[in-house]
Amino acid sequence: MSILEIKKGIYNVGVEDWNLRNFHGYSTSRGTSYNAYLIIDDKITLIDTVKKHFSEELLKNISEIVDPEKIDYIISNHVEMDHSGAIPCLAEKAKNAIIVTSDPNGIKGLEAHYGKKLNYMVVKSGEELTIGKRKLVFVATPMVHWPDNMVTYCPEEKILFSNDAFGQHYASNLKMDYENNLEVIYEEAKKYYTNIVMPYGMQTRKALEIVKSLDIDIIAPSHGVIWKENIKGILEKYEYFSNDIPEEEAVIVYDSMWNSTKKMAFSILDAFTKKRIKTYIFDLKVNDISDIMVKVLKAKYIIVGSPTLNNNMLPTVAALLTYMRGLAPKNKKALAFGSFGWGGQSIGQVNEELKKCNMEIMADPIKIQYIPTKEQLEEIEKTIQSLI
Ligand SMILES: [Fe+2]
Ligand SMILES: [Fe+2]
Known part of the structure; x- marks a missing residue:
């Protein structure tokens, strides 16, 4: 050269x-x-x-x-x-x-x-x-x-x-x-x-x-x-x-096993869209955490979802949360969500990790057992709209 x-x-x-x-x-x-x-x-x-x-x-x-x-x-x-x-x-x-x-x-x-x-x-x-x-x-x-x-x-x-x-x-x-x-x-x-x-x-x-x-x-x-x-x-x-001053933007990050958590993620997206808030949604199966963090930098709302696998959150979600905690983004509001079959521990775990990231928790985690119904998805959308 x-x-x-x-x-x-x-x-x-x-x-x-x-x-x-x-x-x-x-x-x-x-x-x-x-x-x-x-x-x-x-x-x-x-x-x-x-x-x-x-x-x-x-x-x-x-x-x-x-x-x-x-x-x-x-x-x-x-x-x-x-x-x-x-x-x-x-x-x-x-x-x-x-x-x-x-x-x-x-x-x-x-x-x-x-x-x-x-x-x-x-x-x-x-x-x-x-x-x-x-x-x-x-x-x-x-x-x-x-x-x-x-x-x-x-x-x-x-x-x-x-x-x-x-x-x-x-x-x-x-x-x-x-x-x-x-x-x-x-x-x-x-x-x-x-x-x-x-x-x-x-x-x-x-x-x-x-x-x-x-x-x-x-x-x-x-x-x-x-x-x-x-x-x-x-x-x-x-x-x-x-400057650590967030924009009125949201990031929804999830992984899903049989699409239930994914359906919940898209209901949450609908809520932000109805409120005309710019939102980025990422499936952890196909997105790199270093790219996701670029959107987290200036977003006010960080919404993270995981189903429960063997009593735990999915490893992809754990990796994101560990990485995010290390980068210590400031002044964020956060919410955990996810589906489960029987134990359902993952959603509480995500919530705890978001607290460790020093984020303000917007509400109790949103959990759905097995497959969310149309009514449940509408309910999620309403709940989110009431929080933003
Ligand atoms: Fe360097
Ligand atoms: Fe360096």
Whole structure:
């Protein structure tokens, strides 16, 4: 792949992971990229690396600009292995390179992953490093997305190397925002925010305040496209994603064995439709939980249904609820429903899990034994209408 010079002497030397379809459980239908940025100055500096198995490709890309042995600094904005995996390989080549990481969590993480023998240097939030004509300023952004995270700002070039923040799992040979379909990259940025950053909305809002105080020409994240013409747009999107204010929208998620829970789900959908509330309905057999969560992000109502199988909810529903609890969406109203043959434990279990997600329970769970009758389905619709 040809190397992109994003500003004079600053290159993206990262790699595109075209065929990745699952990033630790997150479905990545458009692949991803691991962006790494090479700055040619008195001190040759690399910002972030790539996954370990792309180390050779990274070295090849760097070699098109400069001999990798000449690298003086490797800035590690984030310990997670999609960005640090090639550090040992690079350190092997660039024997004198200093690996710059945050204090205390960056160094702790890198030592745990790669041992204590590498040439580390720790920096605190606000510290600067002069690399020649340019300097780099490090700003801690803890929990966006791990405790160690920092971003690197180059004031002379007005570039923010933002690591995971503002990233998208999106592979493209054209790396600038304006070279891609804006709707698609915003959609991927939203999916990325939802599935990676959502639990840390408060920290994101703090990081946004810092970012807004900087003079920025380019935001260069570690995944997806580089923001240049739509910086205002992506910052506004992040403010919207992270404000925890729900829209008047609903998400109905269910799995079904013999269609009874499915029938109930569609009666609930009818109730929302009659109230003219935008609603998304997902059958867990055919929908990926990372896609469902994108709709959960801004929805006010979260309605979850499961029949009872061997005294439990269906495993698909349990997976969704576990995943959702981890992502900790805020300010939601929730309701459990489902059909059953004899035990009926699943519906109460779903209700309990929704409580653990810190959602406000709208009403007692709705349970139907065996097959819902037409009258029962009408009753469900009425009940839901009375609750919204
Ligand atoms: Fe990460
Ligand atoms: Fe990442």
